[in-house]
Amino acid sequence: MEGKRAGTFDWRMLLVIGVVVAAVAGFMAGYFVGSANQPETLSIVDDYGRSVKLSGPAERIVSVSPTPTEILFAVGAGSNVVGVDDYSDYPAEAANLTKVGSYTLNLEVIISLNPDLIVCSDLVPRSQLDQLATQQGIPYFIFATRTMEDVYKDIRLAGGLTGHTTEADELVTDLQTRVNAITSKTLAANVTKPRVFIEYYPLWTYGPGSFGDDLIRLAGGENIAANASNEYPELTSEFIIAQNPEMIVYTIGPMTTTTEAEIAGREGWSxxxxxxxxxxxxxDDNLLSRYGPRIVDGFEQLAEMIHPELFS
Structure with missing residues (x-):
């Protein structure tokens, strides 16, 4: 018997008019565009505080993580993406692009694509990226997403990197509207917070500082692993039993074969x-582990699971 699935809900500008306006816009978005008397350049600060310099909006991008891949396509910069990691399979156009490896990158393929920028999540080892930057002069930009607010910020950064700031702003506004429609209910003072356990791999879950922890909070739940020692802890069965979650959510994806029956049949869990x-x-694991626009789809589903009484 498979687990029950909840239904899904129906889901700056850098126009240089003058030096002052450009400077203000650049400050607000984390990047600067050259004035009319200078070549257009970008200097954008990534989520690790690194200043990434480009000669202009990126035109040939290699994405080595699914999250930035999905963000780039969502802001209208999909045609700028020339290569992706082995796991980037959404949208469908991304799945058909040249593959460049995953945690171990194929540097020869990346170089052959002649990219002017590489984008990645903070889970990708940096040694190979540093090698490409040092030896080939290919800059890389790190997205490190931990909260819903980070999603909005990273979408705007992707818009700035590619010259799609208007599309990015419009997308953020839409996502914020959807999220606010949920949190206006789930974070109300009179709403109870059931204890929640999310399992993305048997006994592995989301701890403090992780995106999953933020999602549970926003969805009106209490994460049983909120006080764990790290972001992605492996819990013991005894700990979970003692915490007595009122809601268990498990993810479905290529990394797990978990079923509702398997969870219910674990020793001592009855x-x-x-x-x-x-x-x-x-x-769907991708709706909780890829921190692009589709995370809001996952958030909506999670909120409905935790508080069905608010969305009937």
């Missing part, structure tokens, strides 16, 4: 409130 109350749900 007395857990979520198991006894038949509150075990499944969700």
């Amino acid at each position: 007395g857990i409130s979520a198991v006894a109350g038949d509150n075990i749900y499944s969700i």
Whole structure:
């Protein structure tokens, strides 16, 4: 028996008029565009505080993480992407692009694509990226997303990197509207916060400082691993039983074969409130682990799972 799936909800500008306006816009977005008397240049600060310099909006981008891949396509810069990592399979156009490896990158293929920028998440080892930057002069930009606010920021940064600032701003406004429609209900003072356990791999979950922890909070739940020692802890079965979650959500993807029946049948779990109350749900792993626009789809589903009474 597979887990129950909740339904999905129906889901600056850098126009240089003068030096002052350009400077202000550049400051607000984290980048600067050259004046009319200078070659157009970009200096954009990534999520690691690194200043990444480009001669202009990136035109040939290699993305080595699914999150920036999805963000780039979402802001209208998909045609600028010439290569992606092995896991970037959304949207469909991305899946058909040249593959450049994953945690171990194929440097020869990347160089052959002649990119002017590489984008990645903070999970990608930097040694090979440093090698490309030092030996080939190819800059790289790191996205390190931990909260919903980070998603908005990174979408705007992607817009700035590619000259798609208007599209990025419009997308952020749409996502904020959708998120606010949920949190106006889930974060209300009178809403109870059920204990939630999200399992993305058997006994592995989201701890403090992780995006999953932020999603549970925004969705009106209490993360049983909120006080764990790291962002992605492996819990013990005994700890989970003691925490007695009222809601269990497990992810479905290539990394796990977990089912509702398997979870319910674990030794000692029959007395857990979520198991006894038949509150075990499944969700597409990509909607919780890829921190681009689709994270809002996952958030909407999660909120409905935790608080069905608010969205009936």
